[in-house]
Amino acid sequence: MTGTIHGRRMIVLIGGALALGLTLVGCAGAPGSGPLKMKPEDFKWLAGEWVGSGYTQGEAPMNIRGVIYENGSFFIAPRGSTTTQMPGQMKIVDEGVVYETPASEGKMTFEEAPTEWVWKWEGKTKIGDRAVRQMLRKSK
Numbered sequence: 035m036t037g038t039i040h041g042r043r044m045i046v047l048i049g050g051a052l053a054l055g056l057t058l059v060g061c062a063g064a065p066g067s068g069p070l071k072m073k074p075e076d077f078k079w080l081a082g083e084w085v086g087s088g089y090t091q092g093e094a095p096m097n098i099r100g101v102i103y104e105n106g107s108f109f110i111a112p113r114g115s116t117t118t119q120m121p122g123q124m125k126i127v128d129e130g131v132v133y134e135t136p137a138s139e140g141k142m143t144f145e146e147a148p149t150e151w152v153w154k155w156e157g158k159t160k161i162g163d164r165a166v167r168q169m170l171r172k173s174k
Contacts, residue, residue: 068145069130069143069144069145070143070144070145070146071129072126072129072130072131072144073126073129074106074126076126076144077102077103077104077105077106077124078104080102080144080151080153080172081102081103081104082101082102082172083099083100083101083172084099084100084101084102084151084153084170084171084172085097085098085099085100085113085170085171085172086098086099086100086153086168086169086170086171087168087169087170088110088155088166088167088168089165089166089167089168090138090159090164090165090166091159091164091165091166092164096112096113097112097113097114098110098111098112098113098168098170099111099113099170100153100168100170102124102153106123106124106125106126107121107122107123107124108121108122108123108124108133109121109122110122110135110168120135120136120137121135121136122134122135123135124142130143131143131144133155133157136160137159137160137161138157138158138159138160138166139157139158139160140155140156140157140158140166141155141156141157142154142155142156143156149173149174150171150172150173150174151171151172151174152169152170152171153168153169153170153171153172154167154168154169155167155168155169
């Protein structure tokens, strides 16, 4: 009887250790805690330069940089270019962010990762209704 109880304890211990290990691996791979609930004053800490990539359906992906200003205005440009800037404006709606540029409109999210902030776009072009996706990062 002692061997059976000891065997069950060992199985429980191994199962618990395995579950803990899988949980920690899952957390380590997650970029953050999900989209942040936003307030208009949050644009102040988002202000600055961001880098990442952008994709518009039917076009080649490109490396981009973006700059956010404290009032929620921003611009996006191909990385390395100083002449081609796409201006835009963000607005807080129900703790989320909507945006509009001359070429597209949609939603944005901001997430916190351990060493950086992540800025994601999901939108549609105003002409042709093509998907627009961008992801930029800024170090903390």
